[in-house]
Amino acid sequence: MDRTQYTNLAKAWEFTEEHARERESDTLTDTRTATDESGQLQGSAAQARLLGMLVRITGAASVIAVGTGSLVETLQLAHALDNKGLLTAVDSTAQGIALIRKAFAELQDETDTTLRAVNAPASVFLPRLNANDYDLIVVAGDAENYAATFAQASRLLRAHGVIVFTDVLALEDGQGGVINPADRSDKAIAMRELLTTVEDDEGFESTLTPDGTGLLIAYKK
Template structure:
């Protein structure tokens, strides 16, 4: 690929994100604006839309979302479950957990999907869950969520289940200095993401794919 190709890819990434944001339903746009006004930056619209499609395509009915006030992703996942199954949200921030609980309260009358919100870190809560009980795990937010979730994923997932790590480029971190694209970025989340990529690459029982959706996503499954 030449310089023009890379420039076009950059423009395509921007176009895709703008398109996804414009296509978000009015309710989602309202939630995004409201939650961001409360100080909780929301993730990529294209990423959230991809998660919705993935849940639908895999017919996932038992999903874990590890995040920090991941309101948009929460709504997209619930919609994709079509009133069935259970979504477990693990949020280490008490403010973030309160945001997700308020969304659950709003959706309680329009969705039969069972929902629970836990204010705890991934490293503390995930080991308490039943083994081989989940179809999909989605990871967002704080740096501490990533490796801690990967270490539990093979135990928690059913046969054929997958884990999706979002913001794998590290652009969305509040202290980002370029994320993985900047070799000298030594911020906590960037270091965590580099460590996770190395861990996944060297795990002979894990299949993975790093894809440029949103701010980067890493898809993993276990053999």
């Protein structure tokens, strides 16, 4: 690919993101604005829509969202469950879980989906869950969420279940992330290790996509 093609790819990403923002509901737009202003910056709108589409494509009925104030993505997952199933949101931060609990309280009267919000590290809470009980796991936020969740993924997911890792290129902190060898931040180091771990695991088939700030999607064989 030449420089023009790379430039066009960047423009295509920008167009796709703006298109997704325009299609967000007023509720999601207001949620994004409020959480961004509170310091809990939200991920890509196109990425959040893709996560919702994955719920629908896979027919997932039992979903875990592990994050750090990842409210917009969590709400997209809740809406995609379409009045059925269970969504468990796991956030180890006080501010993040408060945002999720407030949003779930407002949603509770509008949906038959069971909404569960848990304030605990993934490494502490996930081992307590029943095995082979979940269709989809989405991981975002702090670096420590990723390895801890993947360590439980094979046990938690049903056969042919899917785990999705967001911000795998570690671009959200603005230091260049995985694509910059000089970036030795905790997130960049963790994502480099995660890529190797997931891709080498014979129990999963995986692919890395450029959606959002990098999605790693792994399918349990």
